Amino acid sequence: MLIQNMEAEVLAARQMGREVFLLKLQAPAVTAAAQPGQFVHIRCSETMDPLLRRPLSIHDVGDKGEIVLLYQVKGRGTAWLAGREAGDKIDILGPIGRGFTLPAGKRVALVAGGLGIVPLLFLARRALEAGNEVDFFYGAQDKERLYQLETLKAMKINLFVATDDGSAGFHGQVTRLWEHYLEERTYHRGYACGPRAELAEFARLAAKYSMAAEVSLEEKMACGLGACRGCATALLDARGKIYYENVCTGGPVFNAADVYWGDQVK
Amino acid sequence: MLIQNMEAEVLAARQMGREVFLLKLQAPAVTAAAQPGQFVHIRCSETMDPLLRRPLSIHDVGDKGEIVLLYQVKGRGTAWLAGREAGDKIDILGPIGRGFTLPAGKRVALVAGGLGIVPLLFLARRALEAGNEVDFFYGAQDKERLYQLETLKAMKINLFVATDDGSAGFHGQVTRLWEHYLEERTYHRGYACGPRAELAEFARLAAKYSMAAEVSLEEKMACGLGACRGCATALLDARGKIYYENVCTGGPVFNAADVYWGDQVK
């Protein structure tokens, strides 16, 4: 593992939507090692309140040691982050976790719901680099909440958009949109990130079409190093019995088929 | 009591010495009511850590509703304060406490040690306004730690300076300097603010020369309203028995003769 703890300088901080911000950091040690699906763990406070770090997925990496984060302000940690400006230093730990596994030269499906776009943009980039054909399904509540559309459009992917209110693209859930294509197209592998309910539906569809599929999960975290066992998520073992695996180092990307989607789920 | 809680705008923030800062706030409600010796109680955090307010004496007031504070960075609260800039808003409570009592048309002695200058500058101004003759004794460790000398020199006071290292004025403690004048001059009243040991010496001298004398004390504070009894300081009652009085509302200014200077003292 190449996890490092560093002070990363803010290169740019930009508001992307009502509560969504983009942050570009200088963090060569992360860039060098980063895999799509991995995250960085960020100290969002100068005091002991709030205390814990906040995990944010790697959204993109640059050529000169930059990493890009995209996040929604949810509470005090992300609000603190939104107050940072170019030149500030931020304490980050990373890159952390098991990322997505990519084939080479195959057709793959990426299914992003809402902020689930964050790791999937980075994944799309690496998928293209590996010579894959990328079908990118991107859903959001409405048009205003479709972030990075221009960046995605500029990439050599097949982009399919859905919105819950129909303000852009397909009117309905992104998994429903995806389903339309599942009959006709065969994917070597599917990848999803988004709200838990959407991931469960994604997993169901993947199983139905007997497709290898990976999802990125979230749980509250403390250490981010696999030491505290605080970020456990419920998986199913070969015999269908529940066991718990750390999201931080055992994930955040899991095989969709291994995840326990049952009623333990929040 | 006229204590009010308000958001005061920072008008100016200036560094005055290595760890000493001046802060000018727009706080008309405080200015209007402020008496020398009173203080404001300041929230020095946006989170719950640090939790308690910090008391700072009123250093001066302006014509247009301004109050001036002068403080040394000691820990996290004052460090936070030193990070404020013009335009920021600060949560203050005040004016609080019993200030100094001034005669009119008399000779008074003001004895300031170090940051003890803070309330005494304001007191000197009001003493002059009431037609008093002001002998102002001001001691510090060294020349660099004599703040506001120009302002004091511009006032119609008799200024006497002492430094521990002799880098300016009298070489030695300010109470020793004062003692030289006590033989020849009679004061209607003496006032002191500074380190506890200096105040004790001031009180001893005042008693020796049978002079009414007032000192400004410090204790840790919580509410600043007289409600929690946390800021108690030891006083002596008429029969010489110890009792405890709130510094926040029973002080911070006390008759030097009432203070228990014994070994309870830190």
Next chain:
Amino acid sequence: MKQTVNRSRVNLEVQLAGLTLQNPVMPASGTFGFGEEYAPLFDLNRLGAIVVKTITLQPLIGNPPPRLMETPCGVLNSIGLQNPGLEVFIREKLPYLRRFSPPLIVNIAGRTIDEYAELAERLSAAGGVAALEVNISCPNVKEGGIVFGTVPDMAARVTAAVKSQTHLPVIVKLTPNVTDITAIARAVEEAGADALSLINTVRGMAIDIKTRRPALANIVGGLSGPAIKPVALYAVWQVAQAVKIPLIGMGGIMTSRDAVEFLLAGATAVAVGTAGLVNPTAIIEIIAGLEDYLVEQGLNDIRELIGAVQI
């Protein structure tokens, strides 16, 4: 689905041990002095109840300074129950307090069971007192200084003694510094307590590493504030399962969201202590915030929250 609720229609009133509180929020004893200290900052008539500093039979000068130490998200205090004593309270503080409409809860502490009983008797006769809150976090001088509130039988005896001397509702305030707070709660309920307050402060200490002396002259102090909120909430939840009498929850309540947690855990009312030391109008903001929360949640009545945590 959430209903639309009109703010003016929202009911904040709760019943507690025979008292009617217009809202379930009151100050915590010892952090609100005798009310007058906060009067310049807001109208005391807006409170659910008024709770005063612990009163003892004789005046107490309290502990020597320093009495306070800030800790991470908390405060240690060792005030030492400084108070003017029963007589001065009745003569000088009570007349002022009688002016206000919210029920007046007087907190009492004794060094012996007899002292508790005498305090109860005389305060009941004084007029203007709506209820007694019995602080049992005090050492019993007759039994080797063991804290009354740490032994179920002693806690019960104090409760019974107070009950026997008063017609007023008796609220017993529990200390969290015990192995099993439910055992104390049950003993006190059986002895006739009408309600429970919990929690008092948690034992703590700090050391000044420069002087190498304890930060408090008294060495040990009571920890309060947000730091102890999880401890207090668990105590409330546990005790709510164990007794039938209503609870006043306290410990680290800084915002209306914190207050909601305590109501959900089973408290019928809440008390605000340390928050008021930091933000003098915290208690008023909490009352307003509860109203907002109800509207937000589409609820008409705050009583729907009490004990409504879903396990």
Next chain:
Amino acid sequence: MKQTVNRSRVNLEVQLAGLTLQNPVMPASGTFGFGEEYAPLFDLNRLGAIVVKTITLQPLIGNPPPRLMETPCGVLNSIGLQNPGLEVFIREKLPYLRRFSPPLIVNIAGRTIDEYAELAERLSAAGGVAALEVNISCPNVKEGGIVFGTVPDMAARVTAAVKSQTHLPVIVKLTPNVTDITAIARAVEEAGADALSLINTVRGMAIDIKTRRPALANIVGGLSGPAIKPVALYAVWQVAQAVKIPLIGMGGIMTSRDAVEFLLAGATAVAVGTAGLVNPTAIIEIIAGLEDYLVEQGLNDIRELIGAVQI
């Protein structure tokens, strides 16, 4: 007057229950996994000792999520002692841990006294283990789920059982959730404990007011971090007065200044838990900071600080 002390001359070494620690700082059990998790970030050989997560006889899958909740200056956790069990520990974790020079302290927990005894026996035979830390904050399944560490006699029996099965030093780890921690400490000392660790986490709870459910699936959790520091420090100070065996102090130590407070209060060594979850190199910074403090204070030897609080 302070002397001038050369940094290289400063002694950080302490003796604890027959172990020699090059410095008095170690990780707190359960926050440091099995060591390997922190190895990418610093050299484990710099620690005073290595302390691993609680090991049980059988593997435990732990509690369902959510297992963590951030609280003001603290963290609630309910990991549920997730661990691979004794056999896997010995086979897969111990060989790695044997590579390091600091003494290895293995924390154990049982559901019965026999389980504790068996763990002690088998770990003592495994080789490479320097001491056992006995976690008695676990419910006794045979006696109605009462936590071993809350009853002096039960705590003593666990201690004696472990002692009888091992030649290794036995460190008993105390829970703060008791009325009188000194009673437990004395009972455990009499039963043969060589040292004590204190404190384990403080019981606590949080509720999500949106879902109205407990924030932890397990409802109750253990509070750790700076919020509990005053509670832990008081426990250490109290116990230091009550027993003669050495203490390992822990609870909210974030900086070397916090560590100094624990040493002054009477701890011979300290453990760092939550701090490492926030700042992975906190423990290394604390060791360096202790050295700096000694230099600053003109002290040559860290042992001069132990119990040196001036009352």
